[in-house]
Amino acid sequence: AVAVPPEILALTESLARNTHENWAAQRIAQGWRHGPVRDDARKEHPCLVPYDELPEAEKDFDRRTALETVRLILSLGYRIVSP
DSSP: OOOOOHHHHHHHHHHHHHHHHHHHHHHHHTTOEEOSSOBTTTTEETTOSOGGGSOHHHHHHHHHHHHHHHHHHHHTTOOOOOO
16 A cells, blocks of 8 residues: 555556557567457467557556556655656
8 A cells, every 4th residue: 555646656657558568569579460359379469559559448457567566666665756
């Protein structure tokens, strides 16, 4: 239950975008491509699109990952300071 200051909350959207872009780059490097449904045998995934084109539910998944990462960093005593 770590409180995240509002100015740091804005950072989580950038981190969420980065999380998705890294995931997509790894998938593409493994031979995956965009497809209408996830198909492991054909290496197709519907989320292999730019972050802005993701469904809101998928963006929320990345946002939660980012937010929990920020919370962990703060709980360990680190400070995140805006430039």
